[in-house]
Amino acid sequence: MDAVTGGQRVLIWGAGAIGGTIGAYLRRAGHDVTFVDCAADHVQAIRERGLRITGPFGDFSVAAPACTPDTLSGTWDTALLCTKAQDTEAAGRQLAPHLGEGGAVVSVQNGLNPLILNGVLGEERVLGSFVNFGADYLEPGVVHYGGRGAVVIGEQSGAVTARVQALHALLRTFDEDAILSRNVMGYLWGKLAYGALLFATAVTNDSIADALARPEDRPLYTELGREVLRVTAAHGVTPEAFNGFDPQAFRPGASDAEAHASLDDLVAFNRRSAKTHSGIWRDLAVRKRRTEVDAQLGWVVQFGAEHGVPTPICTRLVDLIHEIEDGRRPLSRENLDDLRAQLPGVNA
Numbered sequence: 001m002d003a004v005t006g007g008q009r010v011l012i013w014g015a016g017a018i019g020g021t022i023g024a025y026l027r028r029a030g031h032d033v034t035f036v037d038c039a040a041d042h043v044q045a046i047r048e049r050g051l052r053i054t055g056p057f058g059d060f061s062v063a064a065p066a067c068t069p070d071t072l073s074g075t076w077d078t079a080l081l082c083t084k085a086q087d088t089e090a091a092g093r094q095l096a097p098h099l100g101e102g103g104a105v106v107s108v109q110n111g112l113n114p115l116i117l118n119g120v121l122g123e124e125r126v127l128g129s130f131v132n133f134g135a136d137y138l139e140p141g142v143v144h145y146g147g148r149g150a151v152v153i154g155e156q157s158g159a160v161t162a163r164v165q166a167l168h169a170l171l172r173t174f175d176e177d178a179i180l181s182r183n184v185m186g187y188l189w190g191k192l193a194y195g196a197l198l199f200a201t202a203v204t205n206d207s208i209a210d211a212l213a214r215p216e217d218r219p220l221y222t223e224l225g226r227e228v229l230r231v232t233a234a235h236g237v238t239p240e241a242f243n244g245f246d247p248q249a250f251r252p253g254a255s256d257a258e259a260h261a262s263l264d265d266l267v268a269f270n271r272r273s274a275k276t277h278s279g280i281w282r283d284l285a286v287r288k289r290r291t292e293v294d295a296q297l298g299w300v301v302q303f304g305a306e307h308g309v310p311t312p313i314c315t316r317l318v319d320l321i322h323e324i325e326d327g328r329r330p331l332s333r334e335n336l337d338d339l340r341a342q343l344p345g346v347n348a
Helices: 016-026 041-049 087-096 113-121 162-172 184-201 208-213 214-232 255-271 280-283 293-307 312-325 333-342
Strands: 009-015 033-037 053-056 060-061 076-081 099-108 128-129 132-140 141-145 151-155
Touching: 009 087, 016 053, 016 060, 016 076, 016 099, 016 132, 016 141, 041 113, 053 128, 060 087, 076 087, 087 113, 087 208, 087 293, 099 113, 099 162, 099 184, 113 128, 113 151, 113 184, 128 162, 128 184, 151 162, 151 184, 184 214, 184 280, 184 312, 208 214, 208 255, 214 255, 214 293, 214 333, 280 312, 293 312
Parallel strands: 009 033, 009 076, 053 141, 076 099, 099 128
Antiparallel strands: 053 060, 128 151, 132 141
């Protein structure tokens, strides 16, 4: 376990799977990292034993200050917000007093959370980031880093500013292939489409790869991806590809063969990861807690309604997830039958 040696001062707000992994790598590289998390037992474990990262890329521990939001003091110019999407607004308000004048917050989350933070902190202080690496919180003080994936950062406006270049260099400390994009929101919309597929796999006990590989379920996954991409197009966003997910394969007019080829690539990508199931599945099956479904698929349903684009599968999927969260429905492949009932022509 190393000691604090200096480097760039970074506040990691949310020290779970994503924030814990990135923060530990930054800390190991010599940056002055402070962790904030609402789980007191996790904070205490980091204080006493450091934060431990396990997995196929090696095991290591780092020593770093850790606080709960109510015990944090001081200000930072750089903050990475890594909480669950549903906690974005509350976390943004808690973080605001700790953001220095001219400081910036990077939303390193699933969903369109920069749009929420804009209303809390002001758009000029918020950047977007997209990550698709595999990681899980295991227990207090321990995070499993199971598979590499895309890491992207960008200004919401698409401008290449000095601050985004500096933040890109910071993220390359974690992943040397991190991307500086002029279309970070396109990546986040792409993740909404891929995320919809992950939510569908999570209503079963299948792994991500096994679920996406089943030929009998390909029509459902194909139409679900198309549903999200129709809303994306109506909203005027150009989605970006990553890690086997090709949004062009689900565009209006694309063939089934194109969609199936992208699904095959996603199967191959997920088979290479030590993280077999999504964080959504872990929330439902292991941690027994609320998922990010409203903060992710809720955007699709909301913007679909605004643009007059039907979203029957996403709407039913949100309801299914809530039924599982509430203990009214078990995880089962039979849940997919409810989604298949929303396919075009099924109830015609």
